[in-house]
Amino acid sequence: MIPARFDYFAPSTLDEALSLLSQHLDDAKILAGGHSLIPAMKLRLAQPAMLISLGRIKSLSYIREEDGQIRIGAMTTHYEIESSARLREICPLLPECAASIGDVQVRNKGTIGGSLAHADPAADWPAAIIALGAELVATSTNGERTIHADDFFIDMFTTALEPNEILREIRVPLPTGTSQAYLKAAQPASGFAIVGVAVNLTRNADGSCQMIGVGITGVGPKAYRASAVEDALRGKMLDEQTIKDAAAHACDGVDANSDLYASAEYRRHLARVCTRRAIEAALRANRG
Amino acid sequence: MKTTVRMKVNGVEHSHEVEPRLLLVHYLRDVLGLTGTHIGCDTSICGACTVLIDGQAVKSCTMFAVQADGAEVTTIEGLASNGKLHPVQEGFWECHGLQCGYCTPGMIIAAVQLLERNPNPTEDEVRHGLEGNLCRCTGYQHIVEAVQYAARKLGSGS
Numbered sequence: 001m002i003p004a005r006f007d008y009f010a011p012s013t014l015d016e017a018l019s020l021l022s023q024h025l026d027d028a029k030i031l032a033g034g035h036s037l038i039p040a041m042k043l044r045l046a047q048p049a050m051l052i053s054l055g056r057i058k059s060l061s062y063i064r065e066e067d068g069q070i071r072i073g074a075m076t077t078h079y080e081i082e083s084s085a086r087l088r089e090i091c092p093l094l095p096e097c098a099a100s101i102g103d104v105q106v107r108n109k110g111t112i113g114g115s116l117a118h119a120d121p122a123a124d125w126p127a128a129i130i131a132l133g134a135e136l137v138a139t140s141t142n143g144e145r146t147i148h149a150d151d152f153f154i155d156m157f158t159t160a161l162e163p164n165e166i167l168r169e170i171r172v173p174l175p176t177g178t179s180q181a182y183l184k185a186a187q188p189a190s191g192f193a194i195v196g197v198a199v200n201l202t203r204n205a206d207g208s209c210q211m212i213g214v215g216i217t218g219v220g221p222k223a224y225r226a227s228a229v230e231d232a233l234r235g236k237m238l239d240e241q242t243i244k245d246a247a248a249h250a251c252d253g254v255d256a257n258s259d260l261y262a263s264a265e266y267r268r269h270l271a272r273v274c275t276r277r278a279i280e281a282a283l284r285a286n287r288g
Numbered sequence: 289m290k291t292t293v294r295m296k297v298n299g300v301e302h303s304h305e306v307e308p309r310l311l312l313v314h315y316l317r318d319v320l321g322l323t324g325t326h327i328g329c330d331t332s333i334c335g336a337c338t339v340l341i342d343g344q345a346v347k348s349c350t351m352f353a354v355q356a357d358g359a360e361v362t363t364i365e366g367l368a369s370n371g372k373l374h375p376v377q378e379g380f381w382e383c384h385g386l387q388c389g390y391c392t393p394g395m396i397i398a399a400v401q402l403l404e405r406n407p408n409p410t411e412d413e414v415r416h417g418l419e420g421n422l423c424r425c426t427g428y429q430h431i432v433e434a435v436q437y438a439a440r441k442l443g444s445g446s
Binding site for chain 1: 289291307308309311330331332333335338344345346347350351352354355357398401402417418419420421
């Protein structure tokens with residue numbers, strides 16, 4: 001499969017990339033790891049006239065702690081996150097989510113920023129960054145702004161990024177929850193999430209739920225925060241029945257997708273089961 | 289618009305004018321004549337086209353040649369040295385880790401990276417580490433044994 005022709009630029013600085021993008025808003029696409037875009041181009045589902053590769057901009061690959069946040073450069077690969085010993089200590093949800101993506105080769109090349117900007121409705125990262133209450137830094141020739149994860153995903157393959165913006169950084173507030181898990185019912189061939197649930201929670205000294213974030217991907221046209229699940233657990237003792245009752249709200253207000261593999265009804269059922277299991281898994285993985 | 293791409297493949301510098309849409313696997317096979325890297329599914333699933341880019345296993349059907357500009361690439365042709373098989377190649381030979389052989393180059397490259405990251409993997413870790421490579425013949429058992437053979441061989445320093 002041969003993609004359609006395109007012009008290729010690989011600038012070495014973000015400023016150059018932004019400037020190029022601003023001059024070619026209608027026909028340019030940003031190339032990160034390419035593991036969503038290139039398959040789409042090979043199928044000619046995408047035919048951008050120009051690719052602006054961020055592959056040479058080394059300053060976009062990092063994981064660091066700064067100003068009470070974990071800051072991850074958009075070009076950081078899934079493998080770099082999966083293999084980060086520091087993230088395993090301070091936010092194991094990120095490496096756990098990374099490790100569930102694709103396969104070894106895909107994780108070597110695919111990036112967190114590319115995945116988020118692509119906004120595949122079955123991608124794993126969106127669930128995690130919503131559960132973590134992350135902020136995304138979008139930059140353009142006009143300056144920079146932060147977008148909360150809850151506001152980033154607009155629709156299937158559509159984000160809040162403007163055509164002239166590049167996603168530069170992902171910021172996760174510290175400390176993160178002491179009980180975290182990512183649980184996915186994976187499509188057995190592709191590994192993508194039929195349903196993926198990320199949980200980030202912290203308990204009070206008496207065991208009750210102090211803080212909780214639940215992000216769900218795969219169910220609807222975009223990943224979302226399961227607010228009704230969170231509301232049903234915040235302040236409560238996390239016993240089996242309470243968790244089960246809360247998880248029943250996993251798809252409240254969500255229009256579930258239906259495809260060859262999973263009907264909408266099955267997806268809703270899976271979402272409730274996976275949400276319950278993800279909360280239970282998070283509690284078992286407690287670092288508190 | 290053609291672009292110049294330079295890369296070191298199996299230790300040899302190459303430079304060509306290519307179309308940006310040329311996939312790395314086509315560059316390796318059709319421009320450089322290194323046909324050991326196979327095209328299987330052509331959809332990033334099967335792993336037959338796996339090569340090492342700066343030491344990392346990558347599916348070369350899902351990368352443009354221009355993205356490898358400046359990189360060091362290792363294909364199956366680059367593993368043996370002075371006529372001596374790489375321990376992973378030797379493992380596949382000794383343990384009969386192949387039948388038709390189509391997946392083998394990618395499987396061996398993925399196994400090389402696996403053993404670099406984890407020199408002493410359990411059976412489960414071998415299977416998990418090769419999840420990006422499909423084999424339709426062997427049922428994987430002999431492939432796992434081949435990788436474990438190589439791990440022992442590399443561990444013994446010989």
